[in-house]
Amino acid sequence: MRRIRHRHGTLTVQHVPTPAPGPGELLVRTEAIGVTLPVVRKLAPHGGAADGPVDEVVDEGDDGAGPEPLGGEVAGVVEAVGPDVAEATGFAPGDRVTGLCFGDAYSDAALLHTAMASAVPDHATAHDAVALVRGGLVALGALEAAHPRPGETALVTAAASGAGHLALQLARLRGGAGHIVAAVGDPAAKGDFLRALGADAVVGYGDTDWGPPADYALDAVGGALLGPLVRGLTDGGRLVAYSSGGGTLAAHELLAGAKSVTGFQIGRVARERPALYAAWREELWRLHAAGELRPAVAAAFPLAEAAHAHALIRARGNLGKVVLEP
Structure with missing residues (x-):
């Protein structure tokens, strides 16, 4: 072989x-x-x-x-x-x-x-499987870590990526988001794709206006983007970081608006909470079978x-x- x-x-x-x-x-x-x-x-x-x-x-x-x-x-x-x-x-x-x-x-x-x-499952192809299961578990777990409430504004970075495009969909399907902002490096090239998946607005990382402050952000980019993301949150907003890109934050950027940052790692859920991991996986398949979640x-x-x-x-x-x- x-x-x-x-x-x-x-x-x-x-x-x-x-x-x-x-x-x-x-x-x-x-x-x-x-x-x-x-x-x-x-x-x-x-x-x-x-x-x-x-x-x-x-x-x-x-x-x-x-x-x-x-x-x-x-x-x-x-x-x-x-x-x-x-x-x-x-x-x-x-x-x-x-x-x-x-x-x-x-x-x-x-x-x-x-x-x-x-x-x-029978309704899925091999392509569906590799696109949905691991990336979907990361996306769903990050969303869960944000503790979303219906009607909130969600901001998703790397929104066209393997996990990001699923996080965007799950923010509405699972989190009940009222407004979803998709952040990417090239809004012109990716805007149509993201709006078709449910994004209400598509912005670039360098844009000066990301729209209304987000109640929570799901971040797969990290690095220099962490600061702008925290500043783009409403008071009491939550940032969930699941990127391998690193980055640092100044404490005062969190303290001033009582904002929070949570690091999420799907591997820890798989090791320590296998029943929850399996339940999330079954939920992803159910949403896919119903035609609601599109990898x-x-x-x-x-x-x-x-x-x-x-x-x-x-x-x-x-x-x-x-x-x-x-």
């Missing part, structure tokens, strides 16, 4: 034997692989595939070690299960599953731990063109989830 790894930011296609699933693992023949911003950012400091040309994927054969794996969401069909998996979990060959793979997600076949796996796939690239997929996310040109297809 093929897998893609990276060494100092340079992506490498390797041809290796298909692995056998161990205890608690499923071997999944991947049909769709979700590309995540944290993975793209992970490669960026090296200045390789994340910052250089997009044709850096080369075939080095199977060297058995060295290059590091790339994780991500996967969806596909179970080919084999590890010892005792069928008895303990009910998963069996032929099942359609999705989940977050921490090992080699960029591959023809991925090892997925059963704790991270869930069934893909969007911005582009699908062949596996060997992973660098092109990274380049699209790096340029912030995607409208929804970016997917690889083996």
